[in-house]
Amino acid sequence: MTPLLKAWSLYARWTARYPAVHSIVPFIPLVALWAVVAESNIFPRAFFPGPLEVVRSFGTLVYKGILPDYLEDSIVRLAVGTAAGVALGIPLGVLVGLSPRAHALLWPILLFFQAIGDIAWLPILLIWFGFSLTTMTFVIVYTVLFPVVLNTALGVRSVPLDLHRAALSLGASRTRVIWEVVLPGALPNIMTGLRNGLGYGWRALIAAEIIVGTSGIGFLMFDARRAGSVVEILLGMIVLGVLWYIVDSWVLAPIERATGERWGLVTR
Amino acid sequence: MKRLVLKDLSKTYFDPYAGAHVTAVQEVSLEVKQGEFVSVVGPSGCGKTTLLNMIAGFIPASGGEILLDERAVDGPGPERGVVFQSFALFPWKTVLENVAFGPKIRGLSRTEREKIAREYLDLVGLANVAERYPNELSGGMQQRVGVVRALANNPDVLLMDEPFASVDAQTRMTLQEELTRIWQERRPTIIFITHDVGEAVFLANRVVVLSKGRILKEIEVTLPRPRAWDLLTEDAAFKALSGQVLQLVRSA
Numbered sequence: 001m002t003p004l005l006k007a008w009s010l011y012a013r014w015t016a017r018y019p020a021v022h023s024i025v026p027f028i029p030l031v032a033l034w035a036v037v038a039e040s041n042i043f044p045r046a047f048f049p050g051p052l053e054v055v056r057s058f059g060t061l062v063y064k065g066i067l068p069d070y071l072e073d074s075i076v077r078l079a080v081g082t083a084a085g086v087a088l089g090i091p092l093g094v095l096v097g098l099s100p101r102a103h104a105l106l107w108p109i110l111l112f113f114q115a116i117g118d119i120a121w122l123p124i125l126l127i128w129f130g131f132s133l134t135t136m137t138f139v140i141v142y143t144v145l146f147p148v149v150l151n152t153a154l155g156v157r158s159v160p161l162d163l164h165r166a167a168l169s170l171g172a173s174r175t176r177v178i179w180e181v182v183l184p185g186a187l188p189n190i191m192t193g194l195r196n197g198l199g200y201g202w203r204a205l206i207a208a209e210i211i212v213g214t215s216g217i218g219f220l221m222f223d224a225r226r227a228g229s230v231v232e233i234l235l236g237m238i239v240l241g242v243l244w245y246i247v248d249s250w251v252l253a254p255i256e257r258a259t260g261e262r263w264g265l266v267t268r
Numbered sequence: 269m270k271r272l273v274l275k276d277l278s279k280t281y282f283d284p285y286a287g288a289h290v291t292a293v294q295e296v297s298l299e300v301k302q303g304e305f306v307s308v309v310g311p312s313g314c315g316k317t318t319l320l321n322m323i324a325g326f327i328p329a330s331g332g333e334i335l336l337d338e339r340a341v342d343g344p345g346p347e348r349g350v351v352f353q354s355f356a357l358f359p360w361k362t363v364l365e366n367v368a369f370g371p372k373i374r375g376l377s378r379t380e381r382e383k384i385a386r387e388y389l390d391l392v393g394l395a396n397v398a399e400r401y402p403n404e405l406s407g408g409m410q411q412r413v414g415v416v417r418a419l420a421n422n423p424d425v426l427l428m429d430e431p432f433a434s435v436d437a438q439t440r441m442t443l444q445e446e447l448t449r450i451w452q453e454r455r456p457t458i459i460f461i462t463h464d465v466g467e468a469v470f471l472a473n474r475v476v477v478l479s480k481g482r483i484l485k486e487i488e489v490t491l492p493r494p495r496a497w498d499l500l501t502e503d504a505a506f507k508a509l510s511g512q513v514l515q516l517v518r519s520a
Contacts, residue, residue: 162352168344264359
């Protein structure tokens, strides 16, 4: 009993000091299971490599500079696409959220185009723009745009009427109300839109990289398939998961904690 | 002298469910002098909030006019401050930033507007929570912020729409006493909407009883100030006035 208690208290102290431990611990049994299955050689080793092989391949690809390069390509594409999607999406969402006329006019169109999934655009984009950066950027911007527009519009409409009125009767102009009331009030929803948009965008990017195929994590995985390297495919999948976790816990969650949760607009 | 004048003010709107025009406010004429404290009291549905929303400029009138200092009111404006039943504080701004909002819109520098905001927070004893966010405050504290946020903008008229209806009974009494104190110190012009007869009489110089969108009666309140609940609860004149107003409201 005592060693168990000791282990538990050690765990409690460690997680208190290093919160990251919290997010690593759940993966330990998962990786252990993976290792056991791989070592048992139920499946041929080339089809089902273990964690160690993946780590080794990680080392090699980092050493050769391929992984950092591809990772950078993917992240830059995602960042540029997301920035453009957000820059277009927030103003459009505010317009649709504030103006009943714009809502009546644009909402059906938005829903229509939202239904044509990102990847469904690829065939026509490949004809128009070829296997190019334009094609990939279009897909990401398109994917990020809709969740941001729809959620921003929702957020804008959820700002209580009394807050608009309070700002107006304190002398604010309509434009000022957008900056001081509408945007901060819609921020929690905008963050939800961004979160969804980034998630979808990330997936769309991988798909686009697989098809367009010049560089990037998606290309790395698809190229590995051609070479029959399951290790590298697994590595690519793990990189995707880890990267999303980092974006979430280092970028999105801190913003949400500092805004909506702090203001009491969202409950944790 | 800045006067607020309502001339034959009316509001009708079309109710799509009833399929008919509904009259919320009907030919209300009222004059409020500078520095007056007027309560408008009436049962729910008597049109008191509609009346206030028209004066605030939140909704257009269907007929008649609203003149502030001889000028027609058109839309919301900083010369008519509003205190809301829902408090309507900006959740993303600290208490200080909320109170400094009006001065900020007027273009005052950060130092100037924060100085003003702190002065007003001092007035209601909230200087110590200036850096907090509204959701960290109790309802009574939030509404104190709501009141001084409107006052800090120096409005010609302060419009209060059942501002104390959503706080508990004890806090409400304290807030009422604080409001009479502030009114005595600063003499803002106040139009105070309420359904609470005791509150209307306790606060005002004049009580306007509203019924079915019309003014039923105006009653002068000459009770001495400063007013405090432990003095007035047993006061014969207060009881008589409250009784009179209550009868009017119930007959309405």
